[in-house]
Amino acid sequence: MTSLHIGLIGTGYMGKAHAIALHAAPRVFDLPATPVCELLAEVDETFAVRKASELGFARATGNWHELVADSRVDVVDICAPNFLHKEMALAAIAAGKHVYLEKPMALNDADAAEMIAAAERAGVKTLVGFNYVRNPATQLAREIITNGEIGEVIHFRGRHNEDYLADPAKPHDWHTFRETAGAGALGDLGSHILHMAEYLTGRAIKRVCGQLQTVITERFLADGSGTRPVENDDHAQALVHFDGGLIGSIETSRIASGRKMGLAYTVTGTKGAITFDQERMSELKLYQQEGPSGRRGFRTLLAGPDHPDYAAFCPAPGHGLGYNDQKIIEIRDLIEGLAGCRPLIPDFRQARRINTLIEAIEHSHREGGWVELGTA
Amino acid sequence: MTSLHIGLIGTGYMGKAHAIALHAAPRVFDLPATPVCELLAEVDETFAVRKASELGFARATGNWHELVADSRVDVVDICAPNFLHKEMALAAIAAGKHVYLEKPMALNDADAAEMIAAAERAGVKTLVGFNYVRNPATQLAREIITNGEIGEVIHFRGRHNEDYLADPAKPHDWHTFRETAGAGALGDLGSHILHMAEYLTGRAIKRVCGQLQTVITERFLADGSGTRPVENDDHAQALVHFDGGLIGSIETSRIASGRKMGLAYTVTGTKGAITFDQERMSELKLYQQEGPSGRRGFRTLLAGPDHPDYAAFCPAPGHGLGYNDQKIIEIRDLIEGLAGCRPLIPDFRQARRINTLIEAIEHSHREGGWVELGTA
Amino acid sequence: MTSLHIGLIGTGYMGKAHAIALHAAPRVFDLPATPVCELLAEVDETFAVRKASELGFARATGNWHELVADSRVDVVDICAPNFLHKEMALAAIAAGKHVYLEKPMALNDADAAEMIAAAERAGVKTLVGFNYVRNPATQLAREIITNGEIGEVIHFRGRHNEDYLADPAKPHDWHTFRETAGAGALGDLGSHILHMAEYLTGRAIKRVCGQLQTVITERFLADGSGTRPVENDDHAQALVHFDGGLIGSIETSRIASGRKMGLAYTVTGTKGAITFDQERMSELKLYQQEGPSGRRGFRTLLAGPDHPDYAAFCPAPGHGLGYNDQKIIEIRDLIEGLAGCRPLIPDFRQARRINTLIEAIEHSHREGGWVELGTA
Amino acid sequence: MTSLHIGLIGTGYMGKAHAIALHAAPRVFDLPATPVCELLAEVDETFAVRKASELGFARATGNWHELVADSRVDVVDICAPNFLHKEMALAAIAAGKHVYLEKPMALNDADAAEMIAAAERAGVKTLVGFNYVRNPATQLAREIITNGEIGEVIHFRGRHNEDYLADPAKPHDWHTFRETAGAGALGDLGSHILHMAEYLTGRAIKRVCGQLQTVITERFLADGSGTRPVENDDHAQALVHFDGGLIGSIETSRIASGRKMGLAYTVTGTKGAITFDQERMSELKLYQQEGPSGRRGFRTLLAGPDHPDYAAFCPAPGHGLGYNDQKIIEIRDLIEGLAGCRPLIPDFRQARRINTLIEAIEHSHREGGWVELGTA
Numbered sequence A, B, C, D: 001m002t003s004l005h006i007g008l009i010g011t012g013y014m015g016k017a018h019a020i021a022l023h024a025a026p027r028v029f030d031l032p033a034t035p036v037c038e039l040l041a042e043v044d045e046t047f048a049v050r051k052a053s054e055l056g057f058a059r060a061t062g063n064w065h066e067l068v069a070d071s072r073v074d075v076v077d078i079c080a081p082n083f084l085h086k087e088m089a090l091a092a093i094a095a096g097k098h099v100y101l102e103k104p105m106a107l108n109d110a111d112a113a114e115m116i117a118a119a120e121r122a123g124v125k126t127l128v129g130f131n132y133v134r135n136p137a138t139q140l141a142r143e144i145i146t147n148g149e150i151g152e153v154i155h156f157r158g159r160h161n162e163d164y165l166a167d168p169a170k171p172h173d174w175h176t177f178r179e180t181a182g183a184g185a186l187g188d189l190g191s192h193i194l195h196m197a198e199y200l201t202g203r204a205i206k207r208v209c210g211q212l213q214t215v216i217t218e219r220f221l222a223d224g225s226g227t228r229p230v231e232n233d234d235h236a237q238a239l240v241h242f243d244g245g246l247i248g249s250i251e252t253s254r255i256a257s258g259r260k261m262g263l264a265y266t267v268t269g270t271k272g273a274i275t276f277d278q279e280r281m282s283e284l285k286l287y288q289q290e291g292p293s294g295r296r297g298f299r300t301l302l303a304g305p306d307h308p309d310y311a312a313f314c315p316a317p318g319h320g321l322g323y324n325d326q327k328i329i330e331i332r333d334l335i336e337g338l339a340g341c342r343p344l345i346p347d348f349r350q351a352r353r354i355n356t357l358i359e360a361i362e363h364s365h366r367e368g369g370w371v372e373l374g375t376a
């Protein structure tokens, strides 16, 4: 069996999740190649060395340029803040590496386009980390929709709300500035639900009408040097119109008190509906217009071995997968994708779509009205 | 104790609910006047007589014009389909009667304006039956918001979805034609959630951007004489902007498979949030940014005697109120309102607001963009 | 149409619920006779007169002996505390009245036996108020079980927990003394779940093994004259063995912090299961071993017009019934039962069963081990 | 940093879960020693080699006696069926290895005693795999109870129900025979909830009264050679009496249609209650008699970084842990326990308790009545 040598940049929230998943994935799945944790880059050498030991990487560097250039690295896995995605990805591509990148792909649509062009020119493969679509319960939702088990889809309602910035005393970090994050809640969380909307319905959004708002307009700087304005949206919402006539709505917030992992969707069809809440990530509720009307109701399906990818984790139903298990599935998708056993979804081209949608919603907000999009 | 003699027009779904509530209310509440079920009008004499016996009315008539003119009737209670509201209300007002009217008040905003003018000229009192705001759990929500227990409101998300027309084999009735119903789901169900939005937030909606859709475009006629187009919306949604900067969204559907009584709302504030679903009408969920963060979570408050109007029904908490109990509270509001003990809310002037909002959403849909409203 | 003249004794929690239901029932259901609120008895004249006015009774008395003897009273409706049930019922029976009695029927099994004998000798009809079995969702549960939709029943788990005495500062009232209440939680709440167990399974309990406990052993007297011991159980539990081999368990508490109306059951069969919680009294969850295993799950059935007795309240599903609606159905059962249109269930003979079971559990607790029962 | 070399026996359901956890744990936690996947034993050589490759073990053997004797193995991790636990553990102990063993520890109490004696004589360390107590939500439950946040515990209700043998067409496997499994549901699932009962309350069970039943008395043999009787219980229940007066009940089933991972408990205290269901393993519901009574209710706490062990998996609350994450925590406990940083809980001595309780319940069932136990 071949190996795929991974170079990881960034070891915060996502970097650690990737590391756990890289070590666990070969035990969970039967992979066509073994991911090897080759090299890790962080902001400085000492920190990188410590993190490499913790996260099980063979070597470390305090300079990510060394990582992308390293001859023993096959895949560059970028878990740095958004504003570094483009520079790092372009350098990795220039060095002929495949790129596995956290979402959102880029700060804006133009950057995303540039990254696609570079990757396609170089012939390297890419994958962007929209992990929630890999949750077995959500894969099941997609399967149910695709099979026509709820008829033809007529409405999509989705939201991704959290409250990590609900407290006005929480200081600025890279999420709250335009040049480090791009959009606010819309980019950080909204990107997931926008991706989900098209993934689940199988339809492209073709018109949007959006509203953005910064509610906590000023925050303290983390270094105690006073306050500065928040530069992007705290919450946002949009009406959407999909290809084929289907309508829906999208909502996102980082100040939605009480919501910790509030990615949720309801997809209504002509013959039934499904509803899901990521705070109960192993439950999908399904309603079908079938059987006697006095016996109809939403059925709680607990993820189990009959559903996509669950059996590899546990042979018993309802035992529960966790957040990191989604990343383990993503690693499987990465490895199989690089080995040519399955398409890499979403690659840069598909993931750019999210940047396009975000910009359309921002544009709609500024102009005040509907904005048309090209299809995906 | 004085009496208030009620003349009821229409004995379908709502007519029966009103009759039950009229008989029960004086046992539940200590009222300043006793409602007397005086006269009932239906489409013909025989049917009216039968219904009067069933619903406990002293007299019956097959001609509603007789009812509004009857000298022993103090209040005309109109539970006929929407298209009859205006004509009946104007006749009742002309006869100097108070009017208790089912929602939506009128087929359109102009009719509503005419009805207000007539009522105010005649000096009669009016009440429109938006019963869901009378549910103790929802009154509690309002109390929590008004007290500032969730801080300042920053977002409202509301929907009222049902599936009573999800089956394409369900034939036309008065709900599906423009001239008998006015708007479709937006008028029938959307009216409740629009009213709720302003009731809960205490803010007027000042801009809307809406989308309407008729999904099942053709239905059978009930008499078997073929099919005819459906003339109003099956589902609708809107972004809204309230006075004071607060944003939100509204959704409504009569074809939302699986939803039977899907009036639901989430109100997010700067310090907490509440969330509610009328399918669990005696539960309100409350989150507050208080206490140690490891002990925070949505709390399920079961309606009980500590909450508005519950104790009159039952001294024990969590025992559950039902749909009709909301109408009993509404009757209490009517009787106390007519006796001058409390304002009648919403009266025609306030209820017209809903027609105004519906038309604004329809207008926005036709024109494609935001529509401004005057404040309430 | 004939009338049935009701004499109500006691106007506390239950007395008011009965009065509301007596006024509402003829509007909800098409009854074979009209209940007339004839006479009301309370502890003294003044209070009785006030209550008669509030609760809509024609006449009042401060002496219940007058009520049972009154020639215009057909049915004596007893809503006084437990210790008065026997004396009042025997007097009513002696006067040839039918008796509608609140649960538990009597302080003990011997008294219940005496009451049955008297009623049967006199040829009067009786009904005991176990209202929770009249909830449409629970009637549906019974229907599902009876139809064999979950196969053969193999296990019953039931509880009725509340927390009305969880606060040790709550003073004594009639519930906490042996001679006024009989058993404690077991009599007050346990009686409901014991009745439910046999109602749902259609099987008689034939062996029990129980445990009782008084946790708050001393309470203040309401009049401030110091403390006295609590004389009956705060919580109790039992294993049960039904006729036909089926096993199960029963639990009850009046000090179960957090539970307000915690009557709940799970009935498991060879082909499925149902589960129910009275705090969500209009929801029944049903699981069936049917269809592809990846599509199985508990289905939430919202009570609606397809289920027993719901349609009389509301033509639309999922709109919710409340606690008092159960009493309205009970009044229907009373009136139809007295008119001979249906059996009165449970009558004294059937209701005594509960006293027998309570004593068996208490006996088992004292002796420490299993106790056999005769079948119902 | 030192290493701990693991020898794994058995690669079914649990063997794979252990392997995933052994690889992931050092990435999740900062461990005092690194577990090294040294040697794997299975029923034959070929299968063992394949499994070693899949599960990331360096070497393989078709003979577990070689594994326990292997000089490079420090810890023997036994994931074989119950009937092999004793023989394998005794051999490992004889070879001076530490033993990490799946639950239930042994087929019966006498065997468990023999294993303790051997381990203590040899001075090796032991841990038994009761993973559900390591779930952060359940650790939180314990913390809340220990802190007195719900007052003094007065009642425990627990169950562990699944439906893996609800289908009568499911053939025999090792679970259904006495000599390969010991007790049935009571041993397989009941062992978890019995352990949980004492873990959460911090009290030893001192009396039990139980009931066992085999509902599906005959099953097919997996090899098609006909049917044979089922030799142990399909479901069981018991009343329990804890040290200190606290009472409770236990229920377990492997034929509880609809339950997939139905370990659930409610712990009631004098000042509050907690309730938990492993099918929603990252949610704990907490009720406290605090604040205004109109604002009390069960609060849904989503596991997060403020709770035990969660932060190592994810810095964001409510993102969800899964079944295997519990095993990762267990591996941390194993490694830290062997390194002397924390006690190994439960070791053989503590885990034997479960066998003692199971036998007491079986004994109670046979004899019909209460059975006393020594304290833990």
Ligand SMILES: NC(=O)C1=CN([C@@H]2O[C@H](COP(=O)(O)OP(=O)(O)OC[C@H]3O[C@@H](n4cnc5c(N)ncnc54)[C@H](O)[C@@H]3O)[C@@H](O)[C@H]2O)C=CC1
Binding pocket: A009, A010, A011, A012, A013, A014, A015, A041, A042, A043, A064, A079, A080, A081, A082, A084, A102, A103, A104, A129, A130, A131, A188
């Ligand atoms: N898929 C998902 O569910 C999630 C995705 N993300 C995405 O992951 C990315 C990273 O986010 P977090 O992990 O939350 O951020 P973080 O702030 O926790 O971690 C970022 C890490 O990158 C390192 N870093 C910064 N500059 C660097 C440089 N020049 N060289 C090397 N390392 C550098 C930082 O030292 C830090 O360790 C973002 O794009 C974010 O949107 C984040 C959370 C969830």
Ligand SMILES: NC(=O)C1=CN([C@@H]2O[C@H](COP(=O)(O)OP(=O)(O)OC[C@H]3O[C@@H](n4cnc5c(N)ncnc54)[C@H](O)[C@@H]3O)[C@@H](O)[C@H]2O)C=CC1
Binding pocket: B009, B010, B011, B012, B013, B014, B015, B041, B042, B043, B064, B079, B080, B081, B082, B084, B102, B103, B104, B129, B130, B131, B188
């Ligand atoms: N507040 C709420 O939650 C609800 C309000 N409504 C409103 O109540 C009104 C009535 O709706 P439903 O009761 O559902 O309709 P329905 O169709 O069930 O009943 C209407 C009744 O009016 C009678 N009617 C029709 N023309 C009449 C005439 N010329 N004279 C006398 N009676 C006449 C009909 O015979 C029928 O009995 C509508 O405006 C509707 O929007 C309806 C359902 C729920």
Ligand SMILES: NC(=O)C1=CN([C@@H]2O[C@H](COP(=O)(O)OP(=O)(O)OC[C@H]3O[C@@H](n4cnc5c(N)ncnc54)[C@H](O)[C@@H]3O)[C@@H](O)[C@H]2O)C=CC1
Binding pocket: C009, C010, C011, C012, C013, C014, C015, C041, C042, C043, C064, C079, C080, C081, C082, C084, C102, C103, C104, C129, C130, C131, C188
């Ligand atoms: N079916 C159910 O769900 C429920 C049944 N009950 C049962 O109803 C019965 C009454 O209980 P509550 O209404 O809760 O009690 P309560 O204490 O609220 O009311 C009892 C009433 O009886 C009156 N009373 C006492 N002695 C009297 C006398 N000598 N003559 C006339 N009136 C007298 C009292 O003044 C009081 O108004 C009990 O047997 C109880 O077990 C109570 C609550 C719920």
Ligand SMILES: NC(=O)C1=CN([C@@H]2O[C@H](COP(=O)(O)OP(=O)(O)OC[C@H]3O[C@@H](n4cnc5c(N)ncnc54)[C@H](O)[C@@H]3O)[C@@H](O)[C@H]2O)C=CC1
Binding pocket: D009, D010, D011, D012, D013, D014, D015, D041, D042, D043, D064, D079, D080, D081, D082, D084, D102, D103, D104, D129, D130, D131, D188
């Ligand atoms: N902690 C928990 O939540 C759970 C614990 N368990 C426990 O784990 C143990 C194993 O159960 P499962 O994994 O479900 O069983 P399983 O039947 O899935 O796997 C047992 C494995 O042991 C192997 N094996 C059998 N005899 C062997 C031998 N002589 N030498 C080497 N390998 C041998 C089998 O080939 C098989 O791969 C049991 O004691 C069970 O009670 C099982 C499931 C969950």
